Amino acid sequence: MSSILFGRYLPLNSIVHRLDPRAKLLLSFFYIVLVFMANSLWSYVILIVMTLGAILASKINLGFFLKGIRPLLWLIIFTVVVQMLFSPVGGHTYFHWAFLRVTTLGIITSGVIAIRFLLIIMTSTLLTLTTQPLDIATGLASLMAPLRWVKVPVDTLAMMLSIALRFVPTLMDEAVKIMNAQRARGVDFGEGNLFKQAHSLIPLMIPLFMSAFNRAEDLSIAMEARGYQDSEHRSQYRILTWHHRDTVTWLIFLIGFAAILVFRRW
Amino acid sequence: MDNIIEVKQLTYSYSDHERPALSDISFTVRPGEWLAIVGHNGSGKSTLAKCLDGLLPFTEGTITVGGTELTEDTVWTVREQIGMIFQNPDNQFVGATVEDDVAFGLENRQVPRDKMIPRVRAALEEVGMGDFAQRQPSSLSGGQKQRVALAGIVAITPDILILDEATSMLDPQGRTAMLKLVRQLRENQHLTVISITHDINEAAGADRVLVIDDGKLVEEASPEEIFSKGDQLIALGLDIPFIAKLKAALKARGIVPPTDYQTTAEMEDWLWRSLSNT
Numbered sequence: 001m002s003s004i005l006f007g008r009y010l011p012l013n014s015i016v017h018r019l020d021p022r023a024k025l026l027l028s029f030f031y032i033v034l035v036f037m038a039n040s041l042w043s044y045v046i047l048i049v050m051t052l053g054a055i056l057a058s059k060i061n062l063g064f065f066l067k068g069i070r071p072l073l074w075l076i077i078f079t080v081v082v083q084m085l086f087s088p089v090g091g092h093t094y095f096h097w098a099f100l101r102v103t104t105l106g107i108i109t110s111g112v113i114a115i116r117f118l119l120i121i122m123t124s125t126l127l128t129l130t131t132q133p134l135d136i137a138t139g140l141a142s143l144m145a146p147l148r149w150v151k152v153p154v155d156t157l158a159m160m161l162s163i164a165l166r167f168v169p170t171l172m173d174e175a176v177k178i179m180n181a182q183r184a185r186g187v188d189f190g191e192g193n194l195f196k197q198a199h200s201l202i203p204l205m206i207p208l209f210m211s212a213f214n215r216a217e218d219l220s221i222a223m224e225a226r227g228y229q230d231s232e233h234r235s236q237y238r239i240l241t242w243h244h245r246d247t248v249t250w251l252i253f254l255i256g257f258a259a260i261l262v263f264r265r266w
Numbered sequence: 267m268d269n270i271i272e273v274k275q276l277t278y279s280y281s282d283h284e285r286p287a288l289s290d291i292s293f294t295v296r297p298g299e300w301l302a303i304v305g306h307n308g309s310g311k312s313t314l315a316k317c318l319d320g321l322l323p324f325t326e327g328t329i330t331v332g333g334t335e336l337t338e339d340t341v342w343t344v345r346e347q348i349g350m351i352f353q354n355p356d357n358q359f360v361g362a363t364v365e366d367d368v369a370f371g372l373e374n375r376q377v378p379r380d381k382m383i384p385r386v387r388a389a390l391e392e393v394g395m396g397d398f399a400q401r402q403p404s405s406l407s408g409g410q411k412q413r414v415a416l417a418g419i420v421a422i423t424p425d426i427l428i429l430d431e432a433t434s435m436l437d438p439q440g441r442t443a444m445l446k447l448v449r450q451l452r453e454n455q456h457l458t459v460i461s462i463t464h465d466i467n468e469a470a471g472a473d474r475v476l477v478i479d480d481g482k483l484v485e486e487a488s489p490e491e492i493f494s495k496g497d498q499l500i501a502l503g504l505d506i507p508f509i510a511k512l513k514a515a516l517k518a519r520g521i522v523p524p525t526d527y528q529t530t531a532e533m534e535d536w537l538w539r540s541l542s543n544t
Contacts, residue, residue, distance in 0.1 A: 134362045166362045169404035215357045222358035225319050225350040226418065227374035229342070235376045237369035237386070 010129045015245065016058035017130045021139030023246040027253055028127045034260050035116050042263035044115060050256045051119055051126075058130050069121050076117045083110040137161045138238055155231030163219070171212065178207050269330075270426060270458050271295040271318065276327035278310075278317055287313045288481045291327070297425070300452065300459045302472035302489070306503030310481040311462045315430040318460070319348050332425060346375075349419030351432040355411035356403065364390070364406070364414050365399040371422040389421040390414075392454075393447055409440025416447060420455070427451075429461040433468060445471065466493075466505045470529075477502060494526055509533045 011017075016024075031050075038044055055065060086099075087106030095102040128136070141158030148154050179189060182203045189200055228234075272294050279286040287310045295301050305311045316322040318329060320341035329336040331344045352358045361367030368386045377385070390396045393413045403411060412432055419427060429448065433441040445468060452459055461468060469475050475492045477485035479502050485492060492499070499506050506514075509530060513523040524536060 162362050163360065166359070166403065169402070170356055173404065218352065218354055218357035219360065221316070221321055222352055223360055224321060225345065226360070226371045227342070227345055227422070228370070229374065233376060234373045235378055235382070237373055237379060237382050238366060239379065
């Protein structure tokens with residue numbers, strides 16, 4: 001588990017770290033759309049150059065980065081192989097057995113899939129490595145703001161998201177404590193067949209749920225005692241500021257995105 | 267203002283219990299006073315604290331805080347004047363970081379952001395957590411989290427501070443540091459402190475002590491008077507302070523100490539004097 005980089009935050013001080021989380025979230029979103037829109041050699045070259053440029057700007061060691069996505073390699077290989085063997089007939093057929101065949105078209109599409117996979121994993125990893133979870137939450141809440149017009153309770157969702165994030169480490173610690181306490185009383189976690197393994201999770205899950213209920217009760221009383229009535233009638237301590245560097249980054253990427261659309265085979 | 271809090275014939279029953287958790291409780295609190303409410307586990311002290319802040323809807327009796335009677339309509343006005351700190355440091359930490367947590371109460375009062383920033387900073391400095399503003403709760407000790415909770419109270423400057431067993435999950439060092447801080451804040455901000463506790467040493471520092479047993483108010487006196495009733499305290503399921511234990515042990519060995527309550531320094535003084543006389 002610890003070798004997976006995705007979802008972790010790496011505190012460094014680079015231009016990418018200092019960008020507004022809203023800018024990064026939106027960029028990642030449009031980037032992923034563009035990855036699926038790109039279909040020519042040149043459009044992929046532009047995407048790869050943009051990705052490598054962003055990684056270089058983040059000051060994160062490329063080797064470290066590649067090592068981090070290694071656990072996902074099997075998934076990529078599996079998809080690529082399946083795509084290659086089951087692809088439709090097209091171009092020269094190199095290999096043919098029963099319903100499996102390797103064709104030029106198959107090799108090209110599986111190559112494209114591999115590149116898409118890598119690019120998306122790398123950008124989303126870059127996003128989480130360079131942005132604190134809290135900033136991602138604040139950024140998401142701020143990006144959801146227009147949904148207020150369609151009666152979505154954005155402030156309440158933002159409050160829930162921030163409390164959920166704040167309790168992730170607390171609940172993780174507690175889960176480990178309960179596991180160790182149950183081990184000390186003779187529970188074997190991860191042993192035996194599937195049924196037994198699932199059964200051994202009960203003495204972990206039930207106390208964890210019960211304690212989460214108690215925590216929620218305590219927390220809601222504490223929030224009320226501190227004057228919390230509802231999410232709408234509050235001011236904000238944590239706000240995000242959009243700097244010039246965010247605009248400049250967006251302009252650079254807009255040029256890149258436009259170039260991809262130009263080089264795309266329509 | 268004569269009394270900052272007046273409680274008259276307060277009775278509260280949880281819906282799933284036969285016996286009322288609180289029955290016919292009446293007392294008053296003077297402004298600036300340090301009141302300790304003691305009682306064994308399940309005696310109803312925490313229920314009382316929650317009633318005072320309007321967190322539990324009581325059916326009988328009245329509570330008046332700072333001249334306002336506590337009703338469904340005035341509950342938020344009453345809460346403005348009261349800051350509460352609860353027992354579990356983790357379960358009352360709302361913010362994702364220390365500064366967010368201190369700002370939580372201010373956000374609820376719709377304080378504009380440029381006014382919040384200096385108040386949050388000042389409150390953190392006051393409790394000695396200025397260097398921890400960006401830290402996340404999981405990286406703090408229990409005592410530090412309770413100090414952040416205290417900073418959250420300092421930021422909203424209430425008149426009354428209720429400590430609902432706020433030190434019971436802390437180690438002895440964290441407990442001493444926390445109480446020292448509360449004492450200091452009380453001086454600086456003229457706070458009225460109500461501390462609900464079963465830690466008898468915490469009660470020893472109060473101006474007045476209320477003893478609650480099974481939902482009833484059984485005693486109301488100064489700590490000196492309360493602690494001179496050593497055996498009666500034990501019968502109520504309470505502990506006695508260290509000095510009282512020492513006196514009992516001396517009595518058992520034929521030495522007769524003074525019967526009134528003494529602080530550690532006074533007892534030390536008495537021991538020195540009686541030894542140097544003989």
